[in-house]
Amino acid sequence: MRSGMLRAGWILLILAELTVQGHAASYSWSGAQVIPDNSAVGIAYSFTLSDPGVSISSVSVALTLDGGWSGDWYAYLSHGAGTAVLLNRPGVQSDRPDGYGGSGLNVTLASGAGSDIHFYQELSGPWAADGRSLDPFSPAGAFDAAPRDRTLDVFSGLDPNGDWTLFLTDCSGGGIATLQGWTVTVAAVPEPGTLALLVTGALVLAAARRRVRRPRPAGFTLGR
Ligand SMILES: [Ca+2]
16 A cells, blocks of 8 residues: 555656656757848748647747858847847947947857857857847947846746747848758746646655654653
């Protein structure tokens, strides 16, 4: 009986753990898409997520671009009520109106990361999204104090299911980049049923362990 309860408890915990770890979905694209130069129209990719998870715990976005002028780039990821600004004119600030002149970028942005990708030539990863909701066609000086309120953390707690859109464009003439690939990975915590499984497993184990305790010696009484 005791061993049966212990076994049942461990099975429930293992099932719950496997379910928790299994809730991450990735969508990828690869190819050779020229990003329209000096354009507000840009390019957009959409995908629909259907996942048993109900609450997003983390999101990461990998981008690979070739050529171009990195200070021209703007990109966002949107889903439901959340929009994360991935890139917003990297390097642009009041004394550097054209931003970084580097070409190409191969980077992964993640929720919870600490380094602002806006300054990728001066910092080191792991990289957080730019997060500046500022219009990318704004004057350079406006970038200096722009709040970073649109990082990938905006998705935390949202339902992952439904439509997602990844958008990229180039906001200044000259320097044309080619998008070579992207991957969006969404991790979500499980539905309440799995959490209930976890709690039930723990309770069964606790009950089984109480039964395992040795009986008190005959004649033993608790002191008062
Ligand atoms: Ca350009």
